[in-house]
Amino acid sequence: MLQLNDITKNFYGVQALKEVSLSVRVGEVVGLVGENGAGKSTLMKVLNGIHQPTNGSIEINGAKRVLRGPRDAATHGIGMVFQEQSLVPNISIAENIFLGNEARFVKFGRIDWRTMNDAARQQLAKVGLEVDPNTVTADLSFIQRQMVELAKVLTLEEAVAGNLCILLDEPTSMLEQAEITILFSVIRKLRGRAGIVFISHRLDEVIEISDTIYVMKDGAVVSRMEKAEASPSRIHHLMVGREVAASYYKQEERQRPEKQIALKVRGLTKAGAFEDISFDLNQGEVAALVGTEGAGSEPLIRSLFGLEKVERGTIELNGIDLTNVLTDRSVAAGVGYVPRERKIEGIVEEMSVQENIFLPLARQATRFGLFDFSRMAKKTNELMGKLRIKAPDRSTPCVNLSGGNQQKVVLARWYRTGARLFLLDHPTRGLDVGAKEDVYSLIREICAGGAAVILIGDTLEEALGLAHTIVVLKDGMQTARFDNTAATPLTPLDLIPHMV
Amino acid sequence: MTVTRLRLASVMPLLVLAGLCVAISIAEPRFLSIDNLIRIAAASAAPLVLALGATFVILMGSIDLSVEGSMAFASAILAACVANANGAGLDLGLAALPLVIAAAALFGALIGVIHTYLRVPSFMASLGMGFVGLGIATIMLGGERVGIVDESIRALALTRILNLPISIYVATFMLALAWVIQNHTRIGRRMLALGGAEQLVVASGVNVRHVRILVFAIAGAFFGVGAVLASARLGASSALVGSGQLFTAISAVVVGGTALTGGSGGVLATLLGVLIVMVLNNGMVILGLPTFVQQGVLGIMIIIAVLLNQPIRGLAVAK
Amino acid sequence: MFIRNFMERSMIDRRRFLIGSALGAGTVAVSAGIWPARAAGTYLLASSIRSLSNAFHAAWNKGAEAFASSVGEGYSALVTEGNSEKGIADIKALLAKAGDKAILGVDPNDSPDARPIVEAVSAAKSHVVTVWNKPSDLHPWDFGDNYVAHFSFNGIPAGEQTAKSLFDTFGGEGGIVALGGIASNTPAIERKAGLMKAIEATGGKVKLLDFQDADWDSTKATNIVGAWITRFGSDIKGIWAANDSMAVGALEALRAEGLAGKVLVTGIDGTKDAVQAIRNKEMAATVDWDPIWIGGIALSLGYQAATGKFVPSKEPQEHREFYGTGVMITQSDVEDYWKTHVEATPAIDWNDLWGRVTGQIKYS
Structure with a gap:
């Protein structure tokens, strides 16, 4: 019922989608997989009418359509269930289902609650959810809310002539196994009346529920396979399969770590995130945490900084206990954190380069309780030179800097505080090639100075190219640990079996 | 069919009110005399109507600080429409009331327009327009208190039916009206949804601007009714008719359990909030507490109310 | 256009208070900012008061207007809105415009405000009279002739x-x-x-x-x-x-x-x-307290000092820091008061500067 023909989408000269063709039939579940940045969400936005394709066409039920936004897409029968749920928490289920379309329930200015709730009950029956439509949405469990979302999308059945296509964007990412089973049974039930596109990071799930699987990489569909041909490792190879360019990461320029232990992690556990993680990290050593999305690397690195609390286990840096401390203590003990969400946790965009560099431990820059501006200026200029931060001057607001230079400002901050442990969460996310190389060389310099680094890379290649040690996580468990300093370098193929 | 959740946070104000009444009446049994309860009810009438208007705006996650200015504006219009001491009124009698309320609603709508179309934060738009309202009233009244001579308006404060002042009936009617608006009309449900998650309401194809403007207009109408009650009680129209009411209204809304972030609470919570504040005011005088203690108690009360209404967020720092 | 009619009547009410004034219509002001000077005289007279929405200061303003028009000088009202900074800033702005030709009657928003106001006026060689609030150690005689007087009511x-x-x-x-x-x-x-x-x-x-x-x-x-x-x-x-x-x-x-x-x-x-x-x-x-008298006499004191009718520094201290007279109204004399003060306008002799002095202010 839905056919995409050679969809191409350019953003400012960058090709986000390259001649993507895809077809969904009624009765079919189409799985869509790919790494972050492979183009899945751009494709969804095209299907939802948020982006217009640069080239190519969309056919729905045999007719070519131009979609002008989510409402327009909906009138043509395309409904979307978002990753972040789109239900208003403080109103009833019925109200959510008919939000924006309540007009038919209003009589003499008053809402006819009985009719509205009856109509809502009919919709809920389609997904087999038996709850009072008058319940406040926030009182539902996550899976129930997901069902309500589905029911909301299914109201299109009455409104649209022809079949529906339902897009499910990572519907399982927050669900427990039992709930996933429920969701899948509902999806199978709906299959009879709609085409379904299913996006997920969990490959086994995608294989289980889908009839056809499309694998995307770098904005293009690299493979289309039937369920019978699919296996997690095959898909994974297709997703990440990229030439390993050791030279690009200048693997040979890595310094040898010292023998002295910097960080000791023992039995670290946080329910639902990671379990029983233990490792040592020497001074000057880079350890990379690898795993699929949601394997637990991110909560782990945030726990090491003190942003999240752990239930069990200990963290010790150079003899100082840092288990469950607030970030001021960990910063004082020499931890520096480069967050994934640069604009939320990394820098204050409105503030200048200098102010951002002097955010933590500002007391070090004071004299008699007042800022010592001449010393700050000197230090800022020194760091800007050393880290090659390209900005007109130190008072430039960070909002005017490129992503790479912003990231360097974050790194410069921890340089200044003399951090002995750098926690780098996707440090090269969203950076162009040149900026990436700069960041890589800074990481090497950090190690040469004797500080330890824990890295979550954007890709497996990046992790392999920079790290001395690779810790592999799967579903929150440490499944393998590799020494990456042997004569024959590791490849992604060595890691994948432990990841999926 | 209202959507309510029985949670500790929502029954808390009721417990607080009951506890206050018990505590005060143990110390001073005359607190519970019928006459005193009627006095509390009469004193609550105007603040309740104002707080109801403010509740709507707060429910959708905005705030309306124009209470005093809107009241001044409405009060000046009222003086112009009825027989008054300077002799130039239109002498419409009770027919002036719809005019006054419509004018107040229009004034509220204007705040909404400034807020939505000019993208001025609601607290600034309403604060600014509040001063405009005060200014207009000052010009219209020549900076004076203009006495209201019209007997039918004065009667709103002085006449009693079944030993209760008319203002209590007016306030009860406004409460019922507010309850219907909140629970049985589209605008009522939308303002609640807006307070819950604005982006999602926008994504559902609702014209959020119109909702906001309409809610400010409804709030304005309530302020207009409050201004009529206050002017009737004062027996005069004055630019200062609403002085002190903003704090009472907003604190009553908060004490009642409506979150300043919007989306939770409602008109019944506000009724409780107004009663708590007025019982406290009345009770503390009856107990003979010194004024500075009274102010302290009221301030602590508000902070406690906000704490009780907040979901516990661990160590997160509230901004 | 009943609203306009209503407003005009409100103003006629106001005008009843004004003594021999020949004001045109439309001379109302919003409760903010500086009123435009309306007559081109030698001096610029001004009152600095809290607001125009309370009856006391509205009447003060009427008295001040009445005095200004009786001597044919320009007049403006500065409104503090209860904000000390605004009050002082507005006065400084007026001084910048008028130089040594400003004559001010000021109700300082808060006692400490009086000092910067008086100092600014002395520096500009203009003349000021304060009413109600001032610090007890600030005295007119410490500023020569520019701080003409302070008066209050006991x-x-x-x-x-x-x-x-x-x-x-x-x-x-x-x-x-x-x-x-x-x-x-x-x-x-x-x-x-x-x-x-x-x-x-x-x-x-x-x-x-x-x-x-x-x-x-x-x-x-x-x-x-x-x-x-x-x-x-x-x-x-x-x-x-x-x-x-x-x-x-x-x-x-x-x-x-x-x-x-x-x-x-x-x-x-x-x-x-x-x-x-x-x-x-x-x-x-x-x-x-007769706020009409307060508003007018404050300016009259300043005006007469500026025009040389008297030299403040040659007056005794009880003429420079004094209590005015309040008139008690009771049920027995209210009808007389109503006739003379509300229905009619009491004639005030603006030249009788010290007629209502009831003693020098004592600070305890």
Whole structure:
């Protein structure tokens, strides 16, 4: 019922989608997989009418359509269930289902609650959810809310002539196994009346529920396979399969770590995130945490900084206990954190380069309780030179800097505080090639100075190219640990079996 | 069919009110005399109507600080429409009331327009327009208190039916009206949804601007009714008719359990909030507490109310 | 266009107060900013007052306008809106425009404000008169001729006299309740002291059942009096209020209980609705400070000093820092007062600068 023909989408000269063709039939579940940045969400936005394709066409039920936004897409029968749920928490289920379309329930200015709730009950029956439509949405469990979302999308059945296509964007990412089973049974039930596109990071799930699987990489569909041909490792190879360019990461320029232990992690556990993680990290050593999305690397690195609390286990840096401390203590003990969400946790965009560099431990820059501006200026200029931060001057607001230079400002901050442990969460996310190389060389310099680094890379290649040690996580468990300093370098193929 | 959740946070104000009444009446049994309860009810009438208007705006996650200015504006219009001491009124009698309320609603709508179309934060738009309202009233009244001579308006404060002042009936009617608006009309449900998650309401194809403007207009109408009650009680129209009411209204809304972030609470919570504040005011005088203690108690009360209404967020720092 | 008609009538009401003025219509101002100077004279006269929405300062403004037009000079009203910084900034802006030709009558928003204002005026060689508030160690004679005078009104006799006339209404024996202003304000402190003095003088015959601060606010007063009726019932023989707004609020609570006229109220300030209530026999007394006189005489003092009619530094200290006279209005003389002051306009001789001096201000 839905056919995409050679969809191409350019953003400012960058090709986000390259001649993507895809077809969904009624009765079919189409799985869509790919790494972050492979183009899945751009494709969804095209299907939802948020982006217009640069080239190519969309056919729905045999007719070519131009979609002008989510409402327009909906009138043509395309409904979307978002990753972040789109239900208003403080109103009833019925109200959510008919939000924006309540007009038919209003009589003499008053809402006819009985009719509205009856109509809502009919919709809920389609997904087999038996709850009072008058319940406040926030009182539902996550899976129930997901069902309500589905029911909301299914109201299109009455409104649209022809079949529906339902897009499910990572519907399982927050669900427990039992709930996933429920969701899948509902999806199978709906299959009879709609085409379904299913996006997920969990490959086994995608294989289980889908009839056809499309694998995307770098904005293009690299493979289309039937369920019978699919296996997690095959898909994974297709997703990440990229030439390993050791030279690009200048693997040979890595310094040898010292023998002295910097960080000791023992039995670290946080329910639902990671379990029983233990490792040592020497001074000057880079350890990379690898795993699929949601394997637990991110909560782990945030726990090491003190942003999240752990239930069990200990963290010790150079003899100082840092288990469950607030970030001021960990910063004082020499931890520096480069967050994934640069604009939320990394820098204050409105503030200048200098102010951002002097955010933590500002007391070090004071004299008699007042800022010592001449010393700050000197230090800022020194760091800007050393880290090659390209900005007109130190008072430039960070909002005017490129992503790479912003990231360097974050790194410069921890340089200044003399951090002995750098926690780098996707440090090269969203950076162009040149900026990436700069960041890589800074990481090497950090190690040469004797500080330890824990890295979550954007890709497996990046992790392999920079790290001395690779810790592999799967579903929150440490499944393998590799020494990456042997004569024959590791490849992604060595890691994948432990990841999926 | 209202959507309510029985949670500790929502029954808390009721417990607080009951506890206050018990505590005060143990110390001073005359607190519970019928006459005193009627006095509390009469004193609550105007603040309740104002707080109801403010509740709507707060429910959708905005705030309306124009209470005093809107009241001044409405009060000046009222003086112009009825027989008054300077002799130039239109002498419409009770027919002036719809005019006054419509004018107040229009004034509220204007705040909404400034807020939505000019993208001025609601607290600034309403604060600014509040001063405009005060200014207009000052010009219209020549900076004076203009006495209201019209007997039918004065009667709103002085006449009693079944030993209760008319203002209590007016306030009860406004409460019922507010309850219907909140629970049985589209605008009522939308303002609640807006307070819950604005982006999602926008994504559902609702014209959020119109909702906001309409809610400010409804709030304005309530302020207009409050201004009529206050002017009737004062027996005069004055630019200062609403002085002190903003704090009472907003604190009553908060004490009642409506979150300043919007989306939770409602008109019944506000009724409780107004009663708590007025019982406290009345009770503390009856107990003979010194004024500075009274102010302290009221301030602590508000902070406690906000704490009780907040979901516990661990160590997160509230901004 | 009934609204316009209404507004014009409001203004005609205002104009009744103005002495021999020839004001055109349309000379109203929004409660902010500087009024445009309307006549091109040699001097620029101005009043700095809290707002135009309260009756006291509105009347002050009328008196000031009346004086300005009687000498044919330009006049503007500066409104502080209760904001000290705004008050001082507006005055400095006016000085920048007028140079040494400014004549100011100022009600400083807060006592400490008086010093920077006086210093700015002296530096510009203009002339200023302050009313009500100033620090006790700031004196006109320390600034030569530019700080012409400061005058205030003694709240102690006002509080005392109204209290005495209240006691007379119930035979001088029984309980009263009293409403105070904002506790830290000088007038609130003085008026309360006067009340206490009067109670003491009765030798225990009059008992103060309770004293509450209603912050000069009418609505607060109504609610407090309601609660008092619950607490004390018929023990309340009279209600003393530190100003008329609160007195009128108290009256409202009494009216709701059918007690108006049975339990009498006194206030201070002499607002129109309080005077009306005295005529209705619901209030016993109030004190009129005559804000019209205050507004006009403050400018007259400055104007005459500037034009050389007198030299401030040659005047005795009691002409430079003095108490004015309040006029008590009671039920026995209210009809006369109504005729002379409300229905007619009292003729004020702006040249009689010190006619109402009742002594030099004493700081304790």
